Amino acid sequence: MSFFAVGDDGLILSLVGATLRHARVGSYDSQGSYHFYNLNAVARTHVAGEDFEHVVCVSDTDGLYWFRSQQGWHRGTTGVRVNAIAFARGTLTGFAAGDDRFVLMTTNAKDWTTRFGGTGLRNLRAVCAADEHQVWVAGDEGEIHKSSDGGSCWSQVDTRVSKHLRGICCGSGLVIAVGDDGIVVFHKNGTWRHTQITGKHLRAVAMSPNGRVIAVGDDGWIGIRQPAASGSEADHWADHPHVTSKHLRGVTALDDYRWAIVGDSTFLTSDDGGIHWHQHATSSTLNAVC
Numbered sequence: 001m002s003f004f005a006v007g008d009d010g011l012i013l014s015l016v017g018a019t020l021r022h023a024r025v026g027s028y029d030s031q032g033s034y035h036f037y038n039l040n041a042v043a044r045t046h047v048a049g050e051d052f053e054h055v056v057c058v059s060d061t062d063g064l065y066w067f068r069s070q071q072g073w074h075r076g077t078t079g080v081r082v083n084a085i086a087f088a089r090g091t092l093t094g095f096a097a098g099d100d101r102f103v104l105m106t107t108n109a110k111d112w113t114t115r116f117g118g119t120g121l122r123n124l125r126a127v128c129a130a131d132e133h134q135v136w137v138a139g140d141e142g143e144i145h146k147s148s149d150g151g152s153c154w155s156q157v158d159t160r161v162s163k164h165l166r167g168i169c170c171g172s173g174l175v176i177a178v179g180d181d182g183i184v185v186f187h188k189n190g191t192w193r194h195t196q197i198t199g200k201h202l203r204a205v206a207m208s209p210n211g212r213v214i215a216v217g218d219d220g221w222i223g224i225r226q227p228a229a230s231g232s233e234a235d236h237w238a239d240h241p242h243v244t245s246k247h248l249r250g251v252t253a254l255d256d257y258r259w260a261i262v263g264d265s266t267f268l269t270s271d272d273g274g275i276h277w278h279q280h281a282t283s284s285t286l287n288a289v290c
Contacts, residue, residue: 042085142161178203178205248262
């Protein structure tokens with residue numbers, strides 16, 4: 001299995017088989033000084049983060065070589081950081097979400113254009129693309145927005161929650177967002193609802209192609225959603241303790257069985273759907289994984 005993870009100080013880790021490789025990317029500021037900025041997002045071979053120029057890098061397939069791509073990104077004008085990137089499965093269409101409700105889009109995995117946002121608006125922290133047209137973003141104070149036309153027009157969802165939402169996933173007729181104090185906001189059968197599944201802050205959630213969902217958060221909290229469970233939404237979730245006590249910040253699925261989780265000094269992988277986890281040694285703060 002192969003995964004990319006990104007973290008603080010421009011760190012990029014690539015896990016190919018059992019080999020963990022390290023790289024770092026940075027950029028020059030307006031004074032000509034070179035900095036390694038924190039990276040918050042990764043999708044395929046694109047990474048982005050806190051650099052005011054919006055660091056975007058594309059690598060070879062094994063993660064050894066990265067170069068800077070600036071097409072369509074706002075250079076030194078807004079200071080907006082990018083918090084999440086997602087591509088529609090099997091396409092070159094991708095979306096990036098960031099501070100001040102900014103959403104950017106690419107249709108060729110290269111050139112990016114602004115589709116949403118403005119100064120002084122709430123920050124967006126997560127994005128999910130069900131396909132090239134159906135896109136969901138989530139962020140501060142319970143905000144969720146949906147686009148059905150690839151990001152040209154957006155409608156806000158009334159979630160009736162005020163907690164910050166930090167992760168979102170979609171597929172199999174379901175949309176799930178997670179956030180502070182264990183909040184889960186979900187859309188199923190045409191209705192939006194919310195529940196609490198833990199007292200921990202939840203920082204990421206991912207869905208496999210066949211609808212398996214794993215959420216992660218503070219103090220090593222890992223929860224797996226059982227689609228076949230009956231009862232309330234909270235009854236669908238089972239936590240998996242004693243894997244780690246570190247704060248977890250990112251999760252991704254290659255399929256129903258192969259998963260990866262990252263966080264503070266943590267890089268976990270599973271090849272059995274999250275029943276057992278293998279720790280890959282790292283001392284770095286990792287923020288996202290794909």
